């Protein structure tokens with residue numbers, strides 16, 4: 001005969017139906033992870049997203065949950081991390097998802113991570129430059145990088161927060177101060193410029209964008225975004241009119257989206273796609289795949305500037321080789337001078353923010 005549960009047990013059972021266990025945020029679930037038979041031990045890399053509840057963070061988290069190279073996915077934000085974590089964690093893909101809310105959980109979010117992707121920070125509104133975001137985002141990036149230096153100093157960092165031309169130097173200075181700086185592990189994400197360039201060039205040439213590869217060098221703001229149309233694959237030639245149109249559209253792709261969103265933010269979905277494309281390349285490099293090459297804003301000796309976006313080869317140690325610029329045509333040489341002129345100030349601004 002079944003024992004009759006006492007009233008308190010019955011109330012507890014009814015209440016647990018009405019108020020199902022909260023999504024896993026640390027130890028909040030009624031059936032704790034330790035009691036589950038599956039330990040989520042699939043082989044793969046541990047990845048954290050900082051700013052995971054934002055416009056980029058959410059689709060980025062979804063796409064990383066779908067990436068078979070990821071075994072553990074940590075979602076950190078200062079707001080709404082529990083909701084996003086609950087939602088994403090129901091996807092029946094391999095990665096185990098854990099959520100972390102607020103500064104006091106930053107250390108737990110970062111400990112043991114192989115790759116940290118940072119889309120935390122405010123986006124532009126129409127009329128603003130990326131540099132207008134410096135005031136708020138510089139401090140956010142500093143805090144998060146201090147956390148990385150403390151909790152996962154060997155992690156590869158993919159920095160998305162704008163202005164990338166200044167936030168990457170900020171991150172480098174924070175890591176230097178902490179004694180953990182490895183230039184090969186700090187990569188500013190400029191992949192969206194490449195994704196846009198491939199799309200716009202394919203449109204002009206009448207090709208499938210998946211068959212087009214446009215190197216984009218320099219930085220990630222206005223004239224610092226320098227597409228090398230003379231090096232497009234498959235080899236292609238452009239009229240002067242096409243070159244001017246394409247260069248302008250690639251350099252102002254971000255503004256095109258900011259204006260279309262009319263105050264509701266900047267590129268999020270195409271950025272999440274680009275971020276995952278780049279993160280996947282980093283993970284394939286970490287796995288030891290040969291010939292993984294993408295563009296990124298990195299510490300560099302390709303020009304006289306300390307940072308510059310170039311094609312880089314990714315490997316077990318992050319960036320393993322930075323490629324030179326190759327032969328440039330006259331139009332690109334003029335563009336390069338303009339890009340360097342603006343980059344000097346943006347890099348210096350980031351360095352000074354930490355040193356002063």
Ligand SMILES: NC(=O)c1ccc[n+]([C@@H]2O[C@H](COP(=O)([O-])OP(=O)(O)OC[C@H]3O[C@@H](n4cnc5c(N)ncnc54)[C@H](O)[C@@H]3O)[C@@H](O)[C@H]2O)c1
Pocket residue numbers: 050051052053054055056057076077078079119120121122123124133137140143144159160161162163164189190191192193220265266267268271
């Ligand atoms: N590199 C690129 O190509 C590229 C492309 C698009 C956007 N961006 C930049 O990415 C950033 C984010 O854009 P978005 O559209 O996702 O913005 P968003 O406002 O939608 O999301 C930002 C998220 O960051 C979180 N956040 C704020 N402070 C934080 C902190 N201290 N720690 C952790 N999280 C914090 C917010 O709570 C929010 O969830 C912006 O700076 C934007 O300019 C860069």
Ligand SMILES: O=C(O)C[C@H](O)C(=O)O
Pocket residue numbers: 123124130162192253254255257258266267
């Ligand atoms: O343009 C922006 O402010 C966001 C981002 O840098 C982009 O290129 O879309």
